[in-house]
Amino acid sequence: MNKHTAALPYNLRRSSRAKNTRIVVTADKIEVVAPLKVSERRIQAFVHAQKDWIEAALKRVVGRIQTAAPRLAPSEYRDGVHIPYQSHRLPLKITTTKAKTVRIELLNDEIFWVKLPTGIADEQHSPLIQQALTRWMKNQAKQHVQELVDLHAPRFALFPRSIRIKTQKSRWGSCGPKNDINMNWLLLLAPPAVLEYVVVHELCHIKHKNHSPAFWQLVAEHLPDFKQHRLWLKQYGASVMQGL
Numbered sequence: 001m002n003k004h005t006a007a008l009p010y011n012l013r014r015s016s017r018a019k020n021t022r023i024v025v026t027a028d029k030i031e032v033v034a035p036l037k038v039s040e041r042r043i044q045a046f047v048h049a050q051k052d053w054i055e056a057a058l059k060r061v062v063g064r065i066q067t068a069a070p071r072l073a074p075s076e077y078r079d080g081v082h083i084p085y086q087s088h089r090l091p092l093k094i095t096t097t098k099a100k101t102v103r104i105e106l107l108n109d110e111i112f113w114v115k116l117p118t119g120i121a122d123e124q125h126s127p128l129i130q131q132a133l134t135r136w137m138k139n140q141a142k143q144h145v146q147e148l149v150d151l152h153a154p155r156f157a158l159f160p161r162s163i164r165i166k167t168q169k170s171r172w173g174s175c176g177p178k179n180d181i182n183m184n185w186l187l188l189l190a191p192p193a194v195l196e197y198v199v200v201h202e203l204c205h206i207k208h209k210n211h212s213p214a215f216w217q218l219v220a221e222h223l224p225d226f227k228q229h230r231l232w233l234k235q236y237g238a239s240v241m242q243g244l
């Protein structure tokens, strides 16, 4: 349910457990939690009286998100912008071609070379390049993840039943009950050692379906300095999650 004061739309939630009316501000909403008996008029008056506090709290949460997670990708994909890849920023070079589809090539690990079919409308360039880059990255992720699995799985016989590359906005990887591993291709924007850590993490879930000390011990057997990679994800993961 949405109630409105002059400036601040908020959701009202009635709670039998609430003793007082309180306001919870998150990045996407203002929620007012009120005991069952309090009248809506009193709630509105309460929210109105707290207006300055609410606005300050909103600024704080929104500001925190913006400053904590700058976008790595360019706002538009055109000649000369930089593309995040394995924690580097590589320049994008665009040429035209007679081929029918957009082709991406990574030249000497230094330049993303885009071959764009002639005759495509200008405003289509950026979205088409973004799509092609995403396809290219997913494909790369598949190869890199497979190589890392081949490297680490034999040591303690941690063989997944399947490996899938996914686009996920909230997790880096997962290991299902039947040992099917999902990996987020966005990890290709992070340092290679971080991708390796997540692969190892999911492989270790084949043996331990939890985060017990024994699980972390097994991770450390593969990667003694895994903690720094986990820390990297905590610090910069939100930016990587914003994707291309």
Ligand SMILES: [Zn+2]
Pocket (backbone or CB within 6 Å): 201, 205, 210, 211
């Ligand atoms: Zn885990």
